Amino acid sequence: xxxxxxxxxxxxxxxxxxxxxxxxxxxxxxxxxxxxxxxxxxxxxxxxxxxxxxxxxxxxxxxxxxxxxxxxxxxxxxxxxxxxxxxxxxxxxxxxxxxxxxxxxxxxxxxxxxxxxxxxxxxxxxxxxxxxxxxxxxxxxxxxxxxxxxxxxxxxxxxxxxxxxxxxxxxxxxxxxxxxxxxxxxxxxxxxxxxxxxxxxxxxxxxxxxxxxxxxxxxxxxxxxxxxxxxxxxxxxxxxxxxxxxxxxxxxxxxxxxxxxxxxxxxxxxxxxxxxxxxxxxxxxxxxxxxxxxxxxxxxxxxxxxxxxxxxxxxxxxxxxxxxxxxxxxxxxxxxxxxxxxxxxxxxxxxxxxxxxxxxxxxxxxxxxxxxxxxxxxxxxxxxxxxxxxxxxxxxxxxxxxxxxxxxxxxxxxxxxxxxxxxxxxxxxxxxxxxxxxxxxxxxxxxxxxxxxxxxxxxxxxxxxxxxxxxxxxxxxxxxxxxxxxxxxxxxxxxxxxxxxxxxxxxxxxxxxxxxxxxxxxxxxxxxxxxxxxxxxxxxxxxxxxx
Amino acid sequence: xxxxxxxxxxxxxxxxxxxxxxxxxxxxxxxxxxxxxxxxxxxxxxxxxxxxxxxxxxxxxxxxxxxxxxxxxxxxxxxxxxxxxxxxxxxxxxxxxxxxxxxxxxxxxxxxxxxxxxxxxxxxxxxxxxxxxxxxxxxxxxxxxxxxxxxxxxxxxxxxxxxxxxxxxxxxxxxxxxxxxxxxxxxxxxxxxxxxxxxxxxxxxxxxxxxxxxxxxxxxxxxxxxxxxxxxxxxxxxxxxxxxxxxxxxxxxxxxxxxxxxxxxxxxxxxxxxxxxxxxxxxxxxxxxxxxxxxxxxxxxxxxxxxxxx
Numbered sequence: 001x002x003x004x005x006x007x008x009x010x011x012x013x014x015x016x017x018x019x020x021x022x023x024x025x026x027x028x029x030x031x032x033x034x035x036x037x038x039x040x041x042x043x044x045x046x047x048x049x050x051x052x053x054x055x056x057x058x059x060x061x062x063x064x065x066x067x068x069x070x071x072x073x074x075x076x077x078x079x080x081x082x083x084x085x086x087x088x089x090x091x092x093x094x095x096x097x098x099x100x101x102x103x104x105x106x107x108x109x110x111x112x113x114x115x116x117x118x119x120x121x122x123x124x125x126x127x128x129x130x131x132x133x134x135x136x137x138x139x140x141x142x143x144x145x146x147x148x149x150x151x152x153x154x155x156x157x158x159x160x161x162x163x164x165x166x167x168x169x170x171x172x173x174x175x176x177x178x179x180x181x182x183x184x185x186x187x188x189x190x191x192x193x194x195x196x197x198x199x200x201x202x203x204x205x206x207x208x209x210x211x212x213x214x215x216x217x218x219x220x221x222x223x224x225x226x227x228x229x230x231x232x233x234x235x236x237x238x239x240x241x242x243x244x245x246x247x248x249x250x251x252x253x254x255x256x257x258x259x260x261x262x263x264x265x266x267x268x269x270x271x272x273x274x275x276x277x278x279x280x281x282x283x284x285x286x287x288x289x290x291x292x293x294x295x296x297x298x299x300x301x302x303x304x305x306x307x308x309x310x311x312x313x314x315x316x317x318x319x320x321x322x323x324x325x326x327x328x329x330x331x332x333x334x335x336x337x338x339x340x341x342x343x344x345x346x347x348x349x350x351x352x353x354x355x356x357x358x359x360x361x362x363x364x365x366x367x368x369x370x371x372x373x374x375x376x377x378x379x380x381x382x383x384x385x386x387x388x389x390x391x392x393x394x395x396x397x398x399x400x401x402x403x404x405x406x407x408x409x410x411x412x413x414x415x416x417x418x419x420x421x422x423x424x425x426x427x428x429x430x431x432x433x434x435x436x437x438x439x440x441x442x443x444x445x446x447x448x449x450x451x452x453x454x455x456x457x458x459x460x461x462x463x464x465x466x467x468x469x470x471x472x473x474x475x476x477x478x479x480x481x482x483x484x485x486x487x488x489x490x491x492x493x494x495x496x497x498x499x500x501x502x503x504x505x506x507x508x509x510x511x512x513x514x515x516x517x518x519x520x521x522x523x524x525x526x527x528x529x530x531x532x533x534x535x536x537x538x539x540x541x542x543x544x545x546x547x
Numbered sequence: 548x549x550x551x552x553x554x555x556x557x558x559x560x561x562x563x564x565x566x567x568x569x570x571x572x573x574x575x576x577x578x579x580x581x582x583x584x585x586x587x588x589x590x591x592x593x594x595x596x597x598x599x600x601x602x603x604x605x606x607x608x609x610x611x612x613x614x615x616x617x618x619x620x621x622x623x624x625x626x627x628x629x630x631x632x633x634x635x636x637x638x639x640x641x642x643x644x645x646x647x648x649x650x651x652x653x654x655x656x657x658x659x660x661x662x663x664x665x666x667x668x669x670x671x672x673x674x675x676x677x678x679x680x681x682x683x684x685x686x687x688x689x690x691x692x693x694x695x696x697x698x699x700x701x702x703x704x705x706x707x708x709x710x711x712x713x714x715x716x717x718x719x720x721x722x723x724x725x726x727x728x729x730x731x732x733x734x735x736x737x738x739x740x741x742x743x744x745x746x747x748x749x750x751x752x753x754x755x756x757x758x759x760x761x762x763x764x765x766x767x768x769x770x771x772x773x774x775x776x777x778x779x780x781x782x783x784x785x786x787x788x789x790x791x792x793x794x795x796x797x798x799x800x801x802x803x804x805x806x807x808x809x810x811x812x813x814x815x816x817x818x819x820x821x822x823x824x825x826x827x828x829x830x831x832x833x834x835x836x837x838x839x840x841x842x843x844x845x846x847x848x849x850x851x852x853x854x855x856x857x
Contacts, residue, residue: 015634077665077672085673088659168618168659168669175634178660181622181762183631184789 006185010192019175020196026092026161026171031154033097038104045109048371060102069163071095076167092164100157107149111142121345122391125463126405126453127379129372136408140395144215151208155201162197172196209233217395217437264429264481283509287524290509293321295357296461296493297342302351304337311337312348313517319495321460324487326508326525327497330540333514335497336388339463342495343383344374356381356460379409381461384454388466390446392438398425398449399434402456410457424452428482444475448482455486462486464496476500483507501544505529513537599827600651607820611653617645618675620663622760624785625841626681640841644697645679647833648808651824662759664731667691670809677810677821681779683733684807684854694807694854695822697834698847702734703783704797705768705776712774716800717741722750727764727773730757733804734777761786769793781843805849812856825851 010016044056063071075098076091086094115138123133165174176193180186209232213225299317303310311334319325327335340346342353344360353360358381362368369377392401402421406412412420425431428448430441438446447467454462467483468476480503487494487507498504504511504525511528513521513536521534532538604611619627619637627639637658649656656677661669666682669675670692684694706714714720717737722745728735735755742752756773758764765786767773776783780799787794808825810818828834835848 013634015629073665073668076674077668080672080674088674166662166665168661168674170660174660177760177762178621178629179631179634181760182624182628182634184762184765184786186762186766 003188006188007191010179010185010189011195013179013192015179016172016175016193016196019170019172020200022089022164022169022171023158023161023173023200025089026096026164026169027154027158029089029093030096030100030157030161033093034100034104034153034157037097037101038108041101041105042108042112045105046112056105060105063098064102068095068099068160069166071099072163072167088164088168092161092167092169095167096157096160096164099160100153103153104150107146107153108142111146111149112138114145115141116391116394118387118389118391119393121340122385122387122393122450122453123405124345124375125343125378125383125385125387127375127409127457128405129375131372132375132408136404137393144217144395147208147212147215151204151211154204154208158200158204159197206233264478264485265426267485283524283526287509290320290323293323295319296321296323296355297495298352298354299338299342300352302338302341302348302353304334304341304346304348311517312341312351314351315514315517315519317512317519319461319493321493322491323510324494324496324508326504326511327495327514328499328501328504328511328537328540329497329514334517335514336465338514339385339465339495339497342461342463343378343385345385355383379457382457382459384457384459384462386447386451386454386462386464386467388469390438390443390450390470392446392450392453394438397435397437398430398441398445401438401449402453405453406456420456421452424456425449427485428452429478442475443471444478447471447479451479451482451486455490455492459492461493461495464494464498466497466499468498468500480507499544501529501541513540515540599830600824603651603820603823603827604653606823607652607816610817610820613654615649615654615656615676616659616674617656617680618659618661618666618669618678619680620666620760621658621660622663622762623681623779623782624761624789625781625843626779627679640837640843641679641681643837643840644828644834645677647828647837648679648821648824651827652820663729664759666731667809670811673811676817677808679808681782681806682809683802683804684809685733685804686854686857688809689854689856691812692809693812693818694809695818695825696805696807696849696852696854697825697829698806698843699849700802700804700806701780701844701847702777702800702802703780704800705765705778705783705786706774706795706797707768707771708793708795710795710797714775714797716798717777719744719748719750721745721753721775722748723753724774725754725756725772727756727758727767727776728778729761729764730759732778733802737802738777765790765794781841784842805852805854807854818853822851822853 041056041059044052047053072092072095075086075095076088079086079091119137119141120133123137128136161171162173164171165177168174172193176189180189183189209229213219213229213232219225295318297317297319299315302312302315304312315334315338317325317338327338329335337346341348342355342360344353347361358377359366360377360381360383361374363373392398393404396404399418399421402424403412403414403417406417406420407414422431422434425434428451430445430448430452433441433445438449441449447470451464451467464483468479471479480500483494483496484503484507486492496504496508508525510522511525512519513528513532513534515536521528521532521537528537529541532541619641621627621629621637623639625639626641627637630636630638642658645656659669659675663680663682666678666680667688668691670678678692682688683700684696688694704714704716706712712720712724714724717734719741721738721741726734726738728738735757738753738755745752756767758767761778761782764773764776764778768776769790775797776786777800780796783796787796808821810821825834829848829850835845838845838848
C-alpha cells in the first residue's frame with residue numbers, strides 16, 4: 001500500500017478508534033477528579049484558616065512540581081507497596097487528577113479573586129452570608145471568566161493522557177506505538193494518531209466556543225449566534241465588534257438618550273422642595289421631634305489603625321432614628337472607614353459600636369461572631385450601604401440586583417421581590433431600564449439602582465459613602481435628588497459622607513466634621529456651614545466653596 | 548468523584564473488560580463499541596498439552612482456573628507484538644510459550660503492555676504475575692525477580708546497509724560510534740564498559756542513545772541518529788527483513804546470558820510449577836515446534852535452569 005492509503009487505513013482502524021475511548025476516559029477522569037480536588041484546594045487556599053492554606057499550598061508545590069510521568073508510575077507501581085493496587089485505568093486517572101488539581105485550583109482561585117471586591121462588600125452590606133455571596137455573586141461571574149483557561153486545561157489534560165501509555169493503559173498513544181512496532185509503518189501510524197488527537201482537541205475548542213457563547217450575558221438571538229459561532233471558528237474573519245467587551249456605540253447612544261429621557265417621577269407632596277423662607281421654622285420643629293427618637297447608631301471611643309497608621313483616634317458619634325447626618329472632612333480623615341466600621345465591613349482595635357442597641361459582630365456575651373453570624377445580624381438590625389463605586393452585581397439586571405437579595409436574605413417570594421424591585425425602580429425613575437445590565441447603565445443610573453437596592457429591605461439605617469464622588473458632574477444632580485427624597489419620605493437614619501456642601505446644608509439635620517481621625521466639630525447643618533467654630537472646619541469649608 | 552470511579556474500576560485488571568466497556572459507553576456516550584476493544588485475550592491452544600500436565604495440575608491445584616497477568620514489552624516482532632491483522636491479539640514465540648505453560652497448568656493469561664525498563668517493576672508491584680518478554684536472565688535482574696531460562700542468547704549487530712562505520716561487534720570498532728539501545732538492556736553496560744579500552748587506544752568512547760522500545764531504536768538508525776543497535780539476533784533479522792534496502796546485520800555476537808521467564812521472588816511454589824511445566828513442554832517437543840513456527844534457530848533452545856540472586 002502507498003503511504004497515503006496506509007495513513008487512511010490506520011485513521012479508520014477500529015483498534016485505534018477504540019484507543020480514543022480510553023484516551024477520553026482517562027482525560028475525563030483526570031478533569032473531573034482534578035476539578036473536584038481543585039475546588040477543595042482553592043477553597044482551602046482562600047479560607048481564613050492559615051493551616052488549611054498551608055496544606056493546600058504544600059500539595060500544589062509537590063504535585064505541580066513533579067513530572068506527570070512519575071506520578072503515573074507512582075500510582076501504578078508504588079501504591080501497591082502500601083496495599084493500594086489500582087487498575088491501570090484507575091491509576092492513570094488518579095495520577096492525572098492529582099496533577100490537574102493544583103492547576104485547576106489556581107484557575108478557580110484567580111478568577112474568584114478577580115471578581116470585583118466592591119461587589120463582595122455590597123453583598124456583605126446587604127446581609128448576604130459568605131456562602132450566598134459565593135453562590136450568587138462570585139461563582140456566576142468567576143465561572144464566566146474562567147472558561148478560556150479551563151478550555152486550555154482540558155486540551156492539556158487530553159494530551160497529557162498519552163502518558164498513561166507508560167502504565168499500560170490501552171489508549172491511543174500506546175496502541176499507536178504497539179502498532180508501529182508490529183507493522184514497521186512508523187510514519188503512517190503516527191500521522192494517523194496525530195490527526196486523531198487534533199480532531200479531539202479541535203472538538204474541545206468547539207465546546208469552549210459554545211460554552212462561552214451560552215454564558216455571554218449579551219447573548220444575541222439564535223440566528224446571529226450561529227453566524228457568530230462560524231466566525232469564531234475562522235479567526236481570520238472574526239470581526240472585533242462580534243465580542244461585546246466594552247460598551248458598544250449603540251449602547252452608549254442609548255445611555256445618552258436615557259439621561260435626558262428618564263427623569264424622576266414627580267415628587268410626593270412631602271418631598272416637594274419647601275420654599276426657602278420657611279426652612280428655618282421647619283428645621284427647628286424637626287430637630288425637636290428627632291431629639292425624642294431612639295438612638296439608632298451609637299459610636300463610642302472608636303479607634304482603628306491600618307498597621308502603624310492610625311485612621312480613627314477615638315470617634316464618638318450618636319445618630320437618632322430618622323436623623324440625617326452629613327459627614328464632612330478632608331480626604332483621608334476616616335469618613336469611609338467610619339462608615340465601614342458601623343456595618344462591620346471592617347473590624348477595629350478599640351471602642352464600641354451599637355446599631356439599634358445591638359453590637360454588630362459579637363454576641364450578647366461579647367464573643368466575636370462568625371462572618372455568617374455577622375451577615376445575619378446585619379440583615380436583622382437593618383443597616384444598608386451605598387458605595388462610591390455603586391458596586392452593582394455585574395451579571396444581574398437592574399431589577400435582579402434589587403430583587404435577588406430580597407429573595408436570598410429576606411426570603412421573599414419571586415413575585416413579591418419583583419414587585420418590590422419594580423416599585424423602587426419606579427421611584428428612582430428607572431422602571432424602563434429594569435432589564436438592563438449595570439454596564440449598560442450610566443453612572444448616575446447605576447447609583448440610583450444601588451440606592452434602591454440598599455433601601456429595598458427597609459433598613460433602619462442607611463450609610464452612604466460618597467455616593468456622588470465617582471459621577472460625572474452632570475449626573476450628580478439626579479442622584480442627590482433621589483437621596484433627598486429618601487431622606488424626607490422614608491424617615492430612616494442616614495449617615496452620608498460627602499463633599500457636596502450645598503446638598504449637605506439642604507438635606508442634613510446635622511453636620512459632623514471629621515479630621516485626623518476624630519470628630520472636631522458637629523452641630524446643626526446651617527450653623528456649621530455658616531459659622532464654623534473650629535479653624536480646620538473653616539479652612540475646609542472655604543476651600544470647598546472656592547472650588 | 549475520582550475515588551468512586553477508581554473503586555468502580557478497581558476490580559478489573561484485564562484490558563477491555565465488560566465493566567469498562569459499559570462505563571465508557573455510559574459515561575462518554577461514545578459509539579466505541581465497534582470491535583477490537585478486547586485486547587490480549589488468550590489465543591486458543593495450538594498444541595495438545597503433554598500428558599504429564601494433568602499430573603502437574605493435580606500437584607498445583609491453586610493455579611487451575613486462574614487468570615494471570617503477563618507483563619510484556621510488545622515491540623519485539625517474532626517474540627511479542629500485537630497482531631497487525633487483528634490488533635486485539637498479541638502474537639509471537641513468547642506469547643505461544645506462555646499460553647502453552649498456562650494450558651499445561653490450567654490458567655489463562657492476559658497481557659499488560661509496558662516499557663522494557665518497567666517489566667520487572669510491574670511484576671514487583673504485583674500489577675503482573677509473570678514476565679515472558681525476551682528478557683535476559685542476569686544476576687543483577689535476579690535481585691528483582693527469579694528467572695527460569697528457556698533460550699540461549701545470540702545478539703545481532705544491526706547497522707545501516709553497507710556497515711559504513713565498519714562495526715564488528717561489542718569491541719573497539721564501537722569506539723566513537725553511536726549505539727541505540729533500550730533502557731534496561733544488558734547490552735548497555737557492556738557497551739559502556741568499552742570506554743576505558745577506547746580511551747587507552749586513543750579513541751573516543753562510544754555514545755549510547757536510550758529509548759524504550761525496539762521500533763525507536765530501529766528508527767534511530769534509519770534516521771541516521773545511531774550507527775548500530777545490538778540486540779537479540781531474531782529482532783535484528785526482523786528489522787533487516789522489514790527494511791532490506793536500508794539495514795543490514797553486521798555480525799552475530801554470543802552473550803553469556805540466557806532468556807528467562809521472570810516470576811516473583813517470594814512465590815517458590817509458582818516458580819516450581821512454571822519450571823515443571825516448561826520442562827514437560829520441552830520434553831514433548833512443543834517448544835522446538837514453536838521455535839520453528841517463529842523462525843528461531845533450533846540451537847537456541849536451552850533446558851530450564853534457575854537464575855536467582857546470590
